[in-house]
Amino acid sequence: MTQLLLGIAPEWIPTLENFVAGRNGELLAALNHALAAAAGDRGLYVWGEAGSGKSHLLQAAVGRARASGLAAVYASGAVPEAAQVVAVDDVEELDDAGQIALFSLYNRQRENGGMLLVSGTQAPAFLALRDDLRTRLGWGLVYQVHALSDAEKEQALRQHALARGFELPQEVTTYLLRHGRRDLPALLATLDALDEHCMRLKRAASVPLLKEVMRAG
Numbered sequence: 001m002t003q004l005l006l007g008i009a010p011e012w013i014p015t016l017e018n019f020v021a022g023r024n025g026e027l028l029a030a031l032n033h034a035l036a037a038a039a040g041d042r043g044l045y046v047w048g049e050a051g052s053g054k055s056h057l058l059q060a061a062v063g064r065a066r067a068s069g070l071a072a073v074y075a076s077g078a079v080p081e082a083a084q085v086v087a088v089d090d091v092e093e094l095d096d097a098g099q100i101a102l103f104s105l106y107n108r109q110r111e112n113g114g115m116l117l118v119s120g121t122q123a124p125a126f127l128a129l130r131d132d133l134r135t136r137l138g139w140g141l142v143y144q145v146h147a148l149s150d151a152e153k154e155q156a157l158r159q160h161a162l163a164r165g166f167e168l169p170q171e172v173t174t175y176l177l178r179h180g181r182r183d184l185p186a187l188l189a190t191l192d193a194l195d196e197h198c199m200r201l202k203r204a205a206s207v208p209l210l211k212e213v214m215r216a217g
Contacts, residue, residue, distance in 0.1 A: 014056040016064055020148060020156040020184060024053070027143040031057060034115060034141070035064055035085070042115040043106070043140025047123055051183030052147040054119040058087035061117055082108045087117040091137070092127055099130050106136045116140075150177055153184060160188050161205075164195050168205060175207050180214065190214065 021028045027046065034042045046054050058074060065072035065085040072085035077093035079101040080086060086109060094102060102118075109116040120127055124138035148156065154173050161168035168191070180187050193213045198205050 014060040014063070014185065016057075016060045019053060019056055019060060020152060022148045022152045023146040024143075027057075027145065030141055030143065031061060031117075035061060035068075042113075043110070043118075043137075044116075045118045045120070045124060045137045045140060045142045046145050047120045047142070048145035049121065049147060051181075051186075052145040053184065054145050055089050056185060057145065058089050058117050058119055061085065062087050065115075079105055082112070082114060085115045085117070087119075089119050091118050091120040091129070092122070094129070096130075099133050103130065103133045103136065106133075119145075147182075148184060153177060153187060156184060157187060157191055160191055161195070164192070166195055166198065166205060171207055172205050172210055175210055190217065193217065 016028065016032065019028060031044065034044055046057060048054055055076070062072040062074040062085060070085055071083040072087075073080045073083045074087040074089065076089040077098075079088060079094065079098050082105060086105065088102060088105075091102070106116060108114070118137055120137075123144070124134050124142060127134050127137070129137075154177065157173055157176065158168055172194075176187060176190060180190055190210075190213060193216075194205055194210050197209055197213050201209070203209060
């Protein structure tokens with residue numbers, strides 16, 4: 001049955017497997033190791049510009065933990081209750097009460113052997129947070145998430161298209177990279193929407209069809 005395009009991109013589910021590492025291979029390996037470890041220091045802070053993949057990594061880590069039967073929770077700009085794996089995205093958005101809550105959560109996770117993943121736009125030392133919290137965030141592993149180059153994004157788009165069973169013409173890739181949003185999840189979601197649009201119309205992917213999808217989005 002042909003799926004109709006409803007003007008919205010199909011849901012993007014972040015996983016560690018579909019995270020395109022680029023220059024972040026060491027970070028991805030460290031995250032996989034921390035999730036597999038039963039004990040030891042499992043605090044990890046990642047930072048980078050918007051669209052670099054921080055949220056993808058944190059959401060994917062929580063998904064992996066849940067698939068393994070662990071209690072895991074993700075929150076953005078807020079501090080959830082303690083769990084075996086807790087991910088706090090966009091730490092710089094926390095107000096005073098949130099910073100106090102994260103400081104307490106950090107200590108509980110450390111005492112109970114839980115895992116705490118935190119992301120921000122800057123390295124811990126440069127965050128506009130409480131001194132004691134900035135210090136705690138810098139105690140564990142700290143990695144910068146490097147954004148993908150256009151060449152790496154192009155490779156990721158081609159791989160994604162092949163996985164969906166269609167060929168992506170070079171001119172379509174070039175147009176999408178030039179005029180689409182810069183973060184990879186948004187680019188892939190646009191590509192998924194293009195594939196659905198092509199299937200509905202029974203036509204091959206092209207720049208005119210891509211423009212129709214981007215206007216509808």
